[in-house]
Amino acid sequence: MEKTVKIDPKNSFYGTGRRKEAIARVWIFPGEGKIKVRSSSGKEWDAKDYFERDILMAKINHPFVVTETLGKFDVYATVKGSGKPAQAEAVMYGIAKALESYNPSLRPALKSAGLMTRDARVKERKKYNQMGARAKYRWSKR
Template sequence: MATEKAIKIDPKVAKYGTGRRKEAVARVWILPGEGRIFVKSSSGKEWNAKDYFERDILIEKINQPFVVTETLGKFDVYATVEGSGKPAQAEAVMYGIAKALEAYNPAFRTPLKSAGLMTRDARVKERKKYAQMGARAKYRWSKR
């Protein structure tokens, strides 16, 4: 955790991408650097991605766009996340990074698209219906 912004975002150099997954929203900036990833949570704290997401599988998911485009360790990432849980936030950051990489170099679109990283996962929680316990579950029916 840092008290001041961990990465200075220069609008002339940095590229931006918004990622969404379920209720999670990630605003992602990438800029040339050494591969550092910082996440600002809705509480206002800034974290190193490994400290915030904790699980290695989520860190691998975040780095997937860099692995596909062979740019791992060449960009610093600054992301603000809010909503949903940490797995959905990690996928939102991944999608935001993919969009920012495309903005940085349009030639990256082809490998990112073939890896399935340029498609938003639109699955969200189904709404609860009236006269039911939940989205699908119903109250028990009694004949008498």
């Protein structure tokens, strides 16, 4: 599937966001606030149709609200891995990094809102001789 958005390094700013297993590559460029998401299937979506829930859209728009740039940038993001809530947080983090590359003076506002710190929590690995990461097999006397 072809990209409908033309990304030009002269007028766009890039940021990578990660959360759990989700990775979002995010480009922002001057516009009227449209958000396009390209999923790993190759299909391009409007963000409202892809993420569906209002709370996820609020997360995605949070960096714009904090920096008072809501409606001034269009967003194009490619997402893969994990589930939609983690992908939405990855897009949020990618937007924050792209806004910082657009204007470094926005960093203090983004940092005080907690948007410049990657959430490093990931699933703990399963250990050998155990059912899962923490759960053990039950001991049986006979």
